Amino acid sequence: MKRPVTRLVLMAVLAFAGSALAEEAAHAHAHETASSPLGPLLFSTINLAIFIWILARYVMPSVREWVHHRRTHVVEALEQAAAAKAEALRLREEWEQRLVQFSRSVEEMQVQARRDAERERARILEAAHKTAAAIRRDAELAAAYEVRRTQEQVRADLVRQAVRLAEQAARTQLTAADHQRFIAEFLRQVEP
């Protein structure tokens, strides 16, 4: 990179020097040949030819090389930009897919969560129904037992009172005839 620039500077100096020299020569010669117009034209033409030759010989390769180099650099930059753009597009597509996937996952999770909640609700409801049924059954059994026990107690009390009354009646109201009737009944049962 440094070498073409040095060469370019050298060529510019030479061209400037050549041009100045040609101009000086042309100026001097103009004094000498002021009477002939072809002279300055010739010198100018030679000067231009030299200038073009110098440019073509020394400047153009460097310019060509610099342009080529620049072009390569631009092409590489464009390729890198294209690659970066492609990568960015790929990433965007990937993230879009991820977003779609994420949305789908969120929906699936919501559906699953709703399903789980529904199942849990049904399970809790079923358990509650079972518990309620068991409590009701126990309560019914307890109530039935209490009723039965109370009935038995009432019946036992009634029987006890009836027996006590009968006992009192037997003590106070049984006559000798009753006594004889008991004995006769007893003998009827005993007799073979």
Add this chain to the structure above:
Amino acid sequence: MTGAVARRYAKALFALAKQENALEQTAEQLQRMAALVDDPAIGPVLRSPLLSTERRRQLTQTLARDLSLSDLLARFVGVLADQQRLNQLPAMAEYFQLLLDQELGRVRITMRSARPLDTQQQEQIVGAFARLTGKQVVPAVAVDPELLGGVVVEVGSKVYDGSVRTQLERLAKELGGTAAL
């Protein structure tokens, strides 16, 4: 319940009395002697271990004379005194009575009633159980007001219950299951 020892002694005495043809007499005297042994004033003295065998024998012989026991029974009581078996005498008398009843074809019954039974009622019951057992019935009578009415007859270990008390209890069980009287 009569023990094995008392039964053995009673059987031996029964066999001897039967040989001497003195079953009834022996039974009656044995009952009197048993009552004496059961007497709270005399029994403890006769059964006392502080009394020597000789002294106990003398005492029983005196009692035998006072009660006019037969020679057989006097000797029997003497043996019991020697063997210190006088405390078994009531059980022996009871078993002897049972053997005698069996020998004579008799059965003893106890009639319990809420009111005293008159003669006719007693005869009716005795007659019924004579027909039932096919044996001569020897009755004993007791009054138990707790029966309320009716009669209960015990024949050996069997009980024929015709009391009002039992009928009420049965009725209470049928009506109330667990009603207690």
